[in-house]
Structure formats: structure tokens, C-alpha cells
Amino acid sequence: MLMSLVVWCSGPDIVAQESSKKGNWLPEGQLFPSLLYDLNEARTGGSIYGFNMNGDWQNRAFANFSAGMRKGIYRWNRNIPSETGFELAVNTQFLFEQPFEFFQVNLFSVDFKVGVYYQLALSSELVLRGRLYHVSSHLGDDFIYRFFIDTFLENKRIYEVFDVGLAYSRKVYTFYGLLGVIPHTAYERKPLIVQAGGQWEHKIRNKSWLALTAGADLKMEQETNFYPGIHLGTGVRLGNEDQMPFTVMFDYYHGPLPHSLFDKTIVGWVGASLLFHPF
Numbered sequence: 001m002l003m004s005l006v007v008w009c010s011g012p013d014i015v016a017q018e019s020s021k022k023g024n025w026l027p028e029g030q031l032f033p034s035l036l037y038d039l040n041e042a043r044t045g046g047s048i049y050g051f052n053m054n055g056d057w058q059n060r061a062f063a064n065f066s067a068g069m070r071k072g073i074y075r076w077n078r079n080i081p082s083e084t085g086f087e088l089a090v091n092t093q094f095l096f097e098q099p100f101e102f103f104q105v106n107l108f109s110v111d112f113k114v115g116v117y118y119q120l121a122l123s124s125e126l127v128l129r130g131r132l133y134h135v136s137s138h139l140g141d142d143f144i145y146r147f148f149i150d151t152f153l154e155n156k157r158i159y160e161v162f163d164v165g166l167a168y169s170r171k172v173y174t175f176y177g178l179l180g181v182i183p184h185t186a187y188e189r190k191p192l193i194v195q196a197g198g199q200w201e202h203k204i205r206n207k208s209w210l211a212l213t214a215g216a217d218l219k220m221e222q223e224t225n226f227y228p229g230i231h232l233g234t235g236v237r238l239g240n241e242d243q244m245p246f247t248v249m250f251d252y253y254h255g256p257l258p259h260s261l262f263d264k265t266i267v268g269w270v271g272a273s274l275l276f277h278p279f
Helices: 002-022 141-146
Strands: 023-025 044-053 056-076 082-097 104-121 126-139 158-170 173-185 192-203 210-221 229-238 246-256 266-276
Touching (some): 104 141
């Protein structure tokens, strides 16, 4: 009976230790690195830009605000660690008419994203990710009223994507590539998506909470005849990587308009962004 009591008393600790060895719920951090320069990344932040359309700079400003996160649900601590989780984001875009005079703010579009993923750390430097997510873009009320839109428009940006990504990180560099296919869409849309990029980060005076960063992202979709969307940026990370850091950057983009049902429109912008990863 004494032996039974000892086993019963120590049982929960033993089970907890075994559980922690096998895996853990809601793990901290990510196996797959955060892609700062991927405009499709689920994160929270805002940007404001001067922009051009059809080769002409506009007398108005363009801004976006995103509320999103990417969070692991369960991580298996095996010889090859793996993790499953979810991501969600809402990306809003605004037009500031006559920004240097009396200006009017228009909500241009709202884009929703929700998905699940599975990540596999093939080594300490190489991580594989499979992901399935849904996106849908909608015109903002301000834009609809301002331009007297009184009918439904064909919206090819309501679809699901399955993609596979591979990221290689070594010292201060990260390189990645993604290949995606659209298995289902509300309207007919060509299926292939190709993406690649890289980013660099260097700690300032060996401080873990302060680092310079720079990077580039290239995205091409079959629907837009693989016209390249190029995003470049450079800035500063404030805060430790595993403690919800902020990133302040200057960035440039040229290519199809992201997060919009008018995604065949070619735009360019230059401005500043503040990004924040809540998890």
C-alpha cells in the first residue's frame, strides 16, 4: 500500500515529464522563421506610402493596417521536431486624398486570411512547412460610396491556397522559397504561385534587443502572367526575437496590388512600416 501511495503521489510529475519530452502545447517561438518582407505574412502593423499607378505619382497617400498572428498549437520534441498551428490576419488598405491639404480618408479594401500549417525542422538550419489557407478581399464601404458602385464586381480573390515552403537560416542570413497552388476559387483563377526571398539581420554592438535588418521578397502568380511583385526594405528590430519585437523599416514595392480584388493593377510605393509579431 505504501508503494502504491508513492507511485500515486509521483505519478502526475512523471506524466508531466513524459509529456514535456514528447511535446508541448502552445510552444514559444516558431520553427519556420518569420518572413519580414513577405506582404502575405500574418502579423500586426501599419504602413504609409507615397505611390504611383500607371507610371504616375499620385497626389494622395496609400496606407495599410494589418492585425494578424501566427501561433503554434502543439510541438513534437522528436529527433526531427515538428509543429502544427494556425495563422489569421485582416489587412485593411486606405487612400488619403490630397494628403498635403484638407484630406479625406477612404477605406479602400479589407482582406481576410485564415489558415493552418505543419512545420518540420529537417535540421538546425533547414525547415519545411506545408500550409493551407483561405483568403478573400472586399471593397471598403468608403470606396464603394465614393465611386457609386451599385453592383457586384467579379472577385477572383476569394480562394484557398496550399503551399509548401522551405527556409534555410545560417548565422545572420535566411533564404526561403515557396510553391503554391490554388485548389478552389469562387471565380476561375489560374492556380500557380511562386515566391522566394531572403533577409539579413545583424545585432548592433552585440545587443540581443537591437539589430539592423534588410531583405527582399519576390512573388509571382500565374493569374497576373507571373508579373513580379518585388518588396525591398531595411530597418531596425527593437526587442528580443522571442519577446514580441517591433521592426521599423523603410520599404519599396513594385508589382500587382496586394490584398485587393484589383490585383491586376500594377502599382509602386515607397514609405515606412512598423511591424509587430504578437506571438
